[in-house]
Amino acid sequence: MNFHVMTLFPEMVMNGLNTSILGRAASNGLLAFEAINIRDYTLERHGKVDDYPYGGGAGMVMQAEPIYRAYTALCDRIGHRPRVVYMTPQGRTFTQKIAEELAKEEELVFLCGHYEGVDERVLEMIATDYLSAGDYVLTGGELPAMMMIDCISRLVPGVLNNDVSAEFESFHDNLLEYPQYSRPEEFMGKKVPEILLSGHHANIEKWRREQSIIRTLERRPELLEEAVLSKKEKLFLEELLRKKAENQEEDTI
Structure with a gap:
């Protein structure tokens, strides 16, 4: 190019x-x-x-x-x-x-x-x-x-x-990128999530997608309007939104 x-x-x-x-x-x-x-x-x-x-x-x-x-x-x-x-x-x-x-x-x-x-x-x-x-x-x-x-x-x-990096970084499917970790496994008391050490690729991919949804909801919620989500991921998002609404109601009481 x-x-x-x-x-x-x-x-x-x-x-x-x-x-x-x-x-x-x-x-x-x-x-x-x-x-x-x-x-x-x-x-x-x-x-x-x-x-x-x-x-x-x-x-x-x-x-x-x-x-x-x-x-x-x-x-x-x-x-x-x-x-x-x-x-x-x-x-x-x-x-x-x-x-x-x-x-x-x-x-x-x-x-x-x-x-x-x-x-x-x-x-x-x-x-x-x-x-x-x-x-x-x-x-x-x-x-x-x-x-x-x-x-x-x-x-x-x-x-x-x-x-693959170009395809799956931030904004893939209109979602922000999931958290990333590298060695060591523990840094100043903070540990790498166990799921990433499991070697179970399907579970890791599911965790990463869910983390992307959580992060997008927290930081750029407007992106979720056009996010490409599976049926299970939509249910996961709906549950997050329900809990968020409940927490907001508790804060106003």
């Missing part, structure tokens, strides 16, 4: 992506990262890529022409118009489902805004997706782009040493 990041800070992007698991995947030819420096496509001799906003206001706006020239040069090079994701708090909040959708692409472009944003005209011309890392404002789109690329890359076959 090929990722192209249109940015004013290419070193920041490449230093972040070419490390750890992603860097290893890139070395093995499973992923390719490219940072396209928008400044390289300005016609202004001093490398300027921004100007004051029409109508007044604070800050500067990234100009349309350098971005459009960078994009068309990429299109000419790869032979088609790829999907372009623009990082903005006005977009859809990025989720695992969106990551799974984007992971189907062979080429993906991320446009990183800066300053007070990007000239709307070029967005209308090239942007296909508007995505947000959350309801807060950052100084630029580079960090959200790198975060999303990390998430999407994990879904590319072969990137993780254990492909």
Whole structure:
């Protein structure tokens, strides 16, 4: 899978992506990262890529022409118009489902805004997706782009040493991941749950699913509305909700 990041800070992007698991995947030819420096496509001799906003206001706006020239040069090079994701708090909040959708692409472009944003005209011309890392404002789109690329890359076959990890981590079936433990069996008086030491894989899987349901109910209950549960797991959830309601009634007495 090929990722192209249109940015004013290419070193920041490449230093972040070419490390750890992603860097290893890139070395093995499973992923390719490219940072396209928008400044390289300005016609202004001093490398300027921004100007004051029409109508007044604070800050500067990234100009349309350098971005459009960078994009068309990429299109000419790869032979088609790829999907372009623009990082903005006005977009859809990025989720695992969106990551799974984007992971189907062979080429993906991320446009990183800066300053007070990007000239709307070029967005209308090239942007296909508007995505947000959350309801807060950052100084630029580079960090959200790198975060999303990390998430999407994990879904590319072969990137993780254990492909099962990508499938069964948090948000699998819309549930949070179950608790994890490693050696030693006891740490400062806290012991690993006995079920995990039993070697009984079916019981361990049942325990893990139930723990995922418990954890999701405690921390992200809204996810349960679309959770994929078996008939027994639905009954287990109903029992948890019943006990929770009883406890709340006792607290109000």
